[in-house]
Amino acid sequence: xxxxxxxxxxxxxxxxxxxxxxxxxxxxxxxxxxxxxxxxxxxxxxxxxxxxxxxxxxxxxxxxxxxxxxxxxxxxxxxxxxxxxxxxxxxxxxxxxxxxxxxxxxxxxxxxxxxxxxxxxxxxxxxxxxxxxxxxxxxxxxxxxxxxxxxxxxxxxxxxxxxxxxxxxxxxxxxxxxxxxxxxxxxxxxxxxxxxxxxxxxxxxxxxxxxxxxxxxxxxxxxxxxxxxxxxxxxxxxxxxxxxxxxxxxxxxxxxxxxxxxxxxxxxxxxxxxxxxxxxxxxxxxxxxxxxxxxxxxxxxxxxxxxxxxxxxxxxxxxxxxxxxxxxxxxxxxxxxxxxxxxxxxxxxxxxxxxxxxxxxxxxxxxxxxxxxxxxxxxxxxxxxxxxxxxxxxxxxxxxxxxxxxxxxxxxxxxxxxxxxxxxxxxxxxxxxxxxxxxxxxxxxxxxxxxxxxxxxxxxxxxxxxxxxxxxxxxxxxxxxxxxxxxxxxxxxxxxxxxxxxxxxxxxxxxxxxxxxxxxxxxxxxxxxxxxxxxxxxxxxxxxxxxxxxxxx
Numbered sequence: 001x002x003x004x005x006x007x008x009x010x011x012x013x014x015x016x017x018x019x020x021x022x023x024x025x026x027x028x029x030x031x032x033x034x035x036x037x038x039x040x041x042x043x044x045x046x047x048x049x050x051x052x053x054x055x056x057x058x059x060x061x062x063x064x065x066x067x068x069x070x071x072x073x074x075x076x077x078x079x080x081x082x083x084x085x086x087x088x089x090x091x092x093x094x095x096x097x098x099x100x101x102x103x104x105x106x107x108x109x110x111x112x113x114x115x116x117x118x119x120x121x122x123x124x125x126x127x128x129x130x131x132x133x134x135x136x137x138x139x140x141x142x143x144x145x146x147x148x149x150x151x152x153x154x155x156x157x158x159x160x161x162x163x164x165x166x167x168x169x170x171x172x173x174x175x176x177x178x179x180x181x182x183x184x185x186x187x188x189x190x191x192x193x194x195x196x197x198x199x200x201x202x203x204x205x206x207x208x209x210x211x212x213x214x215x216x217x218x219x220x221x222x223x224x225x226x227x228x229x230x231x232x233x234x235x236x237x238x239x240x241x242x243x244x245x246x247x248x249x250x251x252x253x254x255x256x257x258x259x260x261x262x263x264x265x266x267x268x269x270x271x272x273x274x275x276x277x278x279x280x281x282x283x284x285x286x287x288x289x290x291x292x293x294x295x296x297x298x299x300x301x302x303x304x305x306x307x308x309x310x311x312x313x314x315x316x317x318x319x320x321x322x323x324x325x326x327x328x329x330x331x332x333x334x335x336x337x338x339x340x341x342x343x344x345x346x347x348x349x350x351x352x353x354x355x356x357x358x359x360x361x362x363x364x365x366x367x368x369x370x371x372x373x374x375x376x377x378x379x380x381x382x383x384x385x386x387x388x389x390x391x392x393x394x395x396x397x398x399x400x401x402x403x404x405x406x407x408x409x410x411x412x413x414x415x416x417x418x419x420x421x422x423x424x425x426x427x428x429x430x431x432x433x434x435x436x437x438x439x440x441x442x443x444x445x446x447x448x449x450x451x452x453x454x455x456x457x458x459x460x461x462x463x464x465x466x467x468x469x470x471x472x473x474x475x476x477x478x479x480x481x482x483x484x485x486x487x488x489x490x491x492x493x494x495x496x497x498x499x500x501x502x503x504x505x506x507x508x509x510x511x512x513x514x515x516x517x518x519x520x521x522x523x524x525x526x527x528x529x530x531x532x533x534x535x536x537x538x539x540x541x542x543x544x545x546x547x548x549x550x551x552x553x
Contacts, residue, residue: 002027002065002177002205005230007047007057010040017043018055019228025177030199031207032216032237035225036309036333037466037483037511041209044225045069045179048207061177066091068173068204070166070180078155082145085154086136086169093132096124127174139168143191144386159429160186160386171198177205182482184212185508188386189534211512213237213537226309245316251308252327258302265299268292309333314516335513336487337464338521339494350376352421352500352528353397358413360393365411365552367393372547374500379544380530388551390532394502397530398425424498426506430477430485433492438462438480439473441488449496461491482509490518500528507535 003025010018017040025031035041046052048059049069061067068091077085087093099120107113124130140150143164149157157165163186170178184192196218199206207223208215216222216237224231224240231247233240269292276288310332312320320328353374359365366389374380382390392408399406400415401423435441442458451457459469465487467475477488486509493501501522507515519541522529533539 001025002062003048003207004060005044005048005057006059007044007055009057010043010047010055016228018057021057021225021228021230023223023230023232025205025207027176027205028203029205029221030219031205032219032222033207033209033225034211034216034222034512036311036513037481037509039225040228041225042072042181042481045181045209048179065177066173066175068170068175068178070163070170070183072181074154074162079153082140082150082152082154082157082165083133083136086165086172087132089169090129090132090173091175092123092127093129096120096127096129100124132172136168136172139171140165142194143168143187158186164191167195171202173204175204177207179207181209182212182509183208184210184215184534185482186386186505187534188384189536190385192534211507211510211515212535213512214535216240227306241313241316245312245320248310248312248328249320249324252310252324252331255308255310255331256327258305262299262302265295265302268295269299307331311335311513313512314520333513334466335517336466336490338490338517339464340521340525350418352376352418353401353530354414354416355393355397356413356416358393358415359411360389360396360408361411362408366408367549367552368412370547370549371413372545374528374530376499376528377526378528379542380528381539381542381544381546382530382532382549383546384549385551388549390549391504393549394504394530394532398423398502421500422496422498424493424496424501426489426493426501426503430489433477433488436476436478437473438467438475438477438484438488441477442491445492445495451495465491483511483514486510487514498527500530501525503529503531503533505533505535506531507533507538 001024005021005023007018007021009016010021021044033041033044043052047055049067068089071089080088087097099117103113103117103120107117128135137147137150141147145157145161145164145168149161154162154165163183167180167183170180183195187195192212192214196215199208199215200218208219210216219236221235222233222237222240224233224244233243235243272288272292272295276285276292279285279288310328312328312332317325317328351373355373356371358370359368360370361367366387367384370393372380382393384390396406396408396410397415397417401417401421433441433445435444439458439462442461443453446453446458459473462469462472467484467487477485480488486506489506493503506518510518515535515538519538522542529542529544531542533542
């Protein structure tokens with residue numbers, strides 16, 4: 001055992017987040033940590049790294065264990081050069097480097113310092129730190145952060161690049177256990193393959209918060225946070241789906257038994273009470289009173305139990321027999337409800353967008369000679385490395401449709417679209433959303449789309465996308481989790497009844513049930529879908545024409 005977690009209780013205000021959460025991590029074990037948005041994954045990481053101490057429980061880390069983790073906030077490091085930031089966070093690097101840099105000037109008169117210096121040289125060498133800067137530069141380049149960017153202040157990197165820099169730091173740490181939060185968000189397919197290979201081969205134990213099914217396919221075990229507890233599933237994602245189905249079906253049966261027992265007890269309480277009131281014999285009255293009290297006590301105990309969360313993946317749920325399937329549909333945990341109009345049975349080939357022989361970029365082209373057509377009802381996937389111009393192309397198409405000036409330059413070819421084409425856009429970031437609060441943002445999205453406004457409609461949309469129609473009205477968008485912001489993006493994208501959806505990495509930040517709901521909605525959507533995604537499961541589900549964008553060397 002390298003890490004043991006036993007959290008008796010963790011709450012935020014009146015909301016209890018964890019209740020008897022327990023698990024252990026073994027040396028070299030690769031664990032995927034999953035859970036619905038809001039289940040406490042990031043909070044758990046804060047507890048594990050020691051930044052959150054407000055809980056009742058115990059975290060035991062084996063003596064001498066070196067822990068490395070990815071940082072989410074970088075405000076205090078924005079002026080630090082990227083390489084310097086990574087080096088300063090490596091275990092023991094700063095301490096050992098200080099000895100190597102300063103002791104030679106003063107150690108000749110001190111045998112103790114000479115011994116410390118010799119030990120530091122040996123330790124520095126054993127950790128591979130004499131060559132570490134070259135390795136960091138090489139690893140940054142593999143994630144498309146070249147030498148120029150690696151010398152810049154950390155604050156000059158994009159959010160996605162900061163995440164990749166954190167990953168390079170983790171990979172260089174040579175820790176005993178690493179904790180990584182959503183590492184593959186913003187990664188392209190090559191970088192993700194690189195990370196998965198590292199995860200499988202590295203000797204460190206790793207706990208990775210992720211809903212990337214490609215990553216989950218590569219782990220040894222999955223731990224799911226659900227109902228305040230941790231449920232462990234040996235094996236990878238496929239094993240999890242199989243065992244989860246069996247587990248949830250069993251829990252559904254138990255819950256149904258409890259439901260029937262609760263209903264019977266309610267009837268018993270009423271029956272015993274009436275029999276007691278009708279009786280005249282003191283012994284009979286006492287007996288019925290005793291039966292009533294016993295039934296009320298058991299009823300109180302059963303009523304105090306919270307309903308468990310039930311989720312079974314789409315493919316597995318389709319294999320359930322009719323009886324179990326009906327029970328699951330009745331009790332399954334509420335998921336987002338995405339309102340899209342379904343495809344017409346007769347779909348014509350009307351052209352919506354034409355991209356012909358396009359060369360696009362800024363001072364110079366990012367790519368050349370790209371051609372494709374988006375027709376009504378079609379699916380088109382833009383595929384390529386980060387930096388090749390995928391998001392730039394998507395942005396140019398959006399601005400062309402909306403008759404706005406392009407941020408980039410067209411060096412050759414053209415983009416053309418049907419007049420008055422209605423589009424819905426899902427971007428990687430939420431800065432384009434108007435409104436400081438959840439309610440205000442939804443209101444602004446509906447107003448921009450020309451939709452009728454009413455308090456009832458806004459609250460209904462909040463409920464459909466798992467926001468509290470009462471408690472979340474004034475919640476600031478800035479304080480939302482990544483998953484909550486993603487759900488706001490979906491509302492904004494669909495507000496105007498679009499003919500075509502343009503999506504840039506839509507599965508980032510969504511939990512597994514929400515990803516499946518999005519996949520189902522897009523599959524049924526009557527309009528066209530143009531999308532960028534490095535989620536192979538998502539791409540396989542949507543399919544369509546693949547347009548490869550190659551970066552000019």
